[in-house]
Amino acid sequence: MPSPHPKNLGDLSPSLEHYIRAIYDLQAEKGYARVTDISEILGVAKPAVSSALKNLRAIGLVDHRVYESVRLTDEGMKRAKSVSGKYAILLEFLIEVLGVDKEQAFADACLMEHYVSGTSSDRLVDLLRFFEDRKNQGVLEDFHAFRRNCESESNCPDCSFHCDVSLQQIGKAPDRGR
Amino acid sequence: MPSPHPKNLGDLSPSLEHYIRAIYDLQAEKGYARVTDISEILGVAKPAVSSALKNLRAIGLVDHRVYESVRLTDEGMKRAKSVSGKYAILLEFLIEVLGVDKEQAFADACLMEHYVSGTSSDRLVDLLRFFEDRKNQGVLEDFHAFRRNCESESNCPDCSFHCDVSLQQIGKAPDRGR
DNA sequence: AAACAGTATTAATCTAGGTTAACATTGTTT
DNA sequence: AAACAATGTTAACCTAGATTAATACTGTTT
Known part of the structure; x- marks a missing residue:
């Protein structure tokens, strides 16, 4: 039995997708992306970045030689x-x-x-x-x-459930078409 | 160093949130929710449901005695x-x-x-x-x-990235306010 | 060139949330 | 009431994606 949620984009997890976007933003802003910058933008520790980069490299979305800075490939660019x-x-x-x-x-x-x-x-x-x-x-x-x-008039109490945005990790989501 | 994404709702993971909704739907539809039904709706194996129920019970969102069917508490109802x-x-x-x-x-x-x-x-x-x-x-x-x-006129190729919805699990997402 | 600061990686560990296989309970048939 | 099917739980395991601590590069200062 497989698992639940319809995947979002061509098989990129939200997590990796986020890395891609961070790299994209950094590239646009400063011309290059370093592990430290990515880690700061995303608020994760550097080893998390290293490991994400390994995955992204494996699926051909980034160019990245060890200890050097990161660049998106054409495909990575497209996704970003x-x-x-x-x-x-x-x-x-x-x-x-x-x-x-x-x-x-x-x-x-x-x-x-x-x-x-x-x-x-x-x-x-x-x-x-x-x-x-x-x-x-x-x-x-x-x-x-x-x-x-x-x-100023009514307010549906059922539908408004206020969400305080704290910086925390999100979990996985089981699901399917519904 | 903590982790990235703004959590969605009052500390309920998307996963647990989904269980809550499934239970809610089942309760509405048939008056009660059983593990098997939940597992079918969400497309996960039954042990996953058992374990989710344990968590949901721990935070007071469901009533559930072992081997019996599940009901949302008032708080659970609100979230659902x-x-x-x-x-x-x-x-x-x-x-x-x-x-x-x-x-x-x-x-x-x-x-x-x-x-x-x-x-x-x-x-x-x-x-x-x-x-x-x-x-x-x-x-x-x-x-x-x-x-x-x-x-019928133009089409921005950059912004349209077509997503084929396959039934698969989604991953975690690192992030922050950004 | 030696030392140091900054940056990146590796290794070991943790957690959430899945899986399968085996076992326990419940309820329905005969 | 014995047997069987359906249902639910437990146990053991897996993976993604995080963490910290330790280690390895790199580049700049003296």
């Missing part, structure tokens, strides 16, 4: 852009459309980026573009006004 | 409703608003339910209500029309 794109899309949606505060939006996007499918994030882009379209200028403002009303 | 609510909200958003096909939407919602914060899903509800409001009847149709145009 995908995740990074999802992050950006989710972030924009959460902040600009839903009006979620930034801290929370960062946290949510950072988690969800690994789980939203390409299809869904593409559609989300469409929605963002729709709101930006000159023909639909008023819509977003309407929504925000609507939301403020909404807020 | 929260997750279940998020699932429903995400599903509706993906299908009705974004127009994602059902299979994909099920899969996405099933994953994201564990990672979206209460805040964000509340806002998502607002958005759904906004689209339902009589005053905004046309908007959703406009979007769908817009999307069809959009579709």
